[in-house]
Amino acid sequence: MNDKNLHIDNSGNPGEEEKFFGMSEPAYNKTKDEVLNNIFNEVESENQAFKTRRSYPLLYSAAAVILVLISVSLIMRFYTININSPRGEHMAYTLPDNSNVILNAESQLSFHPYWWFLTREVKLEGEAFFEVTKVEKFDVKSYMGTTSVLGTSFNVFARSNVYKVDCFTGKVKIKSNTREELILTPSYSAEVQDDGSIKLSKFSENKNEKDWVNNMFNFNAVPFKKVLAEVERQFNIKIETDITDEFIYTGNFSANRSIDETLNLLCKPFGLEYEKINNKVYRLK
Template sequence: MDHRLDDSNFEDFFNKVEVPYNKSAKEVWEQLSKQLDDNKVTKRSQIFMRPWMYVAAMLLVLFGVLSVMKFYTVKIQSQKGEHLVYNLPDGSKVSLNVQSGFTYHPYWWRFSRKINFEGEAFFDVQQGSVFQVQSAIGKTIVMGTTFNIFSRNGTYRVNCVTGKVKVVSPGNEEAMLLPSFSAEILPDGKINVSKFSNKLKATDWIDNIFSFTSVPLIHVFGEVERQYNIEIETTVSPDLIYTGHFQGKREVDEVLNLLCKPFGLKFEKISERKYRIN
C-alpha cells in the first residue's frame, strides 16, 4: 500500500493533526504570571540593627582591645651566670644582673611607664612621662635619669648616677636623690640616705666587679652562686661580715679562696657545680 502524501490530500492530513498547545505567547505569559502570583515566595525578613546596638557592639570591641593593651604582660628574666640588656618601647634600657627580672605591659607603655622588678639592674631611662619601678619592699620614680636598684634578700637600695630619683618606702616615706647619693629602705620602713664617692662603684657589677661593704658573708656566697651558676652548701654564721670586692673574670675557686681565707674557712668541690664551705 502506498502511504505517500500528494498535494491533494496533504492539507486534509494537516488539518486532522491536533496541536497540543495552541496558545499565543501573550496567553502563555499571562498564565505564568498568574501561577507566580498564586505561589508567592516567602522572603526571609531582614534583621536590622538599631543605632544603639551598633554603639554597644563598638564599645564592646573597644573594651576588649583596651583590656588586651592594658593587661598583656611581658616577662624578662636573667638566669644564673647570665647578664641581659633589654630595650623598652620608649628606648629606655635595662641592664639586668644575674637572676633578676621584671614584667611590664608593652601595649600600654605609652600611657604608663611602669615595671615590676626584683633583683639588681641598672636603668637608663629616656626623658618622658613618669617612669616607675615597683618592687616588693620599695618603689622608685623618675622622669629621665640613670640609676641602679638592688632588691634582694629583704634589702632595697637605689644609687642615683644622673638626674633625680625618688625612692618611696612601703610606709610612703620618700627620699629624693641627686647624683652620687644612695638610699636604702631599712627594716623599720625608714629610708637611709648616704653619699657614695665613686660613681663606678654603684654599677661596677656591669664590668664584672663585685664590691661589698659590711655585708653578711653568707649573702656574698649567694652572689657567687648567682654569678657562677653554682650551688654552695655552708653552715657559716650569718654574723660573719665581709667588706671587699672580687672580679667575676676570676675562676670560681680563686674567688672562694679569696673569700674564705680571711675567716679561716675551707671550701671543697663536691661536683662540677657544687661546693661545700665550712
C-alpha cells in the same frame, strides 16, 4: 408541557417582612473612616513588628563590637612582657622609650608594652642598672618601694627584704610602701628599712656605676652569707655552708675569674676551705 404559575403571597404580616430583613443586615456596620483607621492601625502594627525583628541583628552586632573593643582594651592593658635573666648571665634590654636596662643574674623585669606611654612603669625583682631617657614619668616598682626618675642613671637592688637605690646622675625619688619619700642626688644611696623608713648614705666617689655590669662586685661590711649568695647567682652554683651572720666581709670579687679562684679569695680571710661536690655544688668547711 405543563405550565406552572409562580405565586407570591403578599398578604402576610408587613411586620414579619421588616423583621426578616432587619435580621439580614451585616454585623459589621462601621463607617468608612473607622474602617480606614482600622486598616491603617493593622498596617502600622505589622511595620512595628517588622522593624523590631529587623533591629535584633543590629543590636547583636553592636553588642559584639562593644565586646570586641572591651576585650582588645583589656588585652592592651594587661598584656605583659617579662624579661628574665637567669643565674650566671646578665641581660641588656631597650625599653619602648629607648631607655636602657641591664639585668643582673637571677633578676626579672616586666612591663605593659601597649600601655607604656601612659604609665612608663616597670616591675623589678632582683637587681638592674637603668639609663633613662628624659621623659615626664618613669617608675620602677618592687615589693618594698617605688623609684621615680626623670632623665637619670641609677641602680636598683630589690631582693627579698632589701630595697636599695644608688643614684649616679640626675635625680631619683624613692617612696616606701609606708608613703615615706626621699629625693636622691648623684653619689647618694637610699635603702628602705623594715619599718618603711628610708636610710640615706653617701657612697664613695670611686664607686663605678657599672661595677657589677662589668662583673666586679664590691662589698663594704656585708654579712658573708650575702656575698656567697651573689657568688651563687653569678656562677650558677650552690654553696653549702653553716656560717652565721657574724661573718662580715669587706672586699670584692670578679666574676671574670674562675669559681675556684673566687672561692679561694673569699674564704682565705676567714680561714675557711671549700670542697667541690660536683660541677654545681660546693661546700665550705
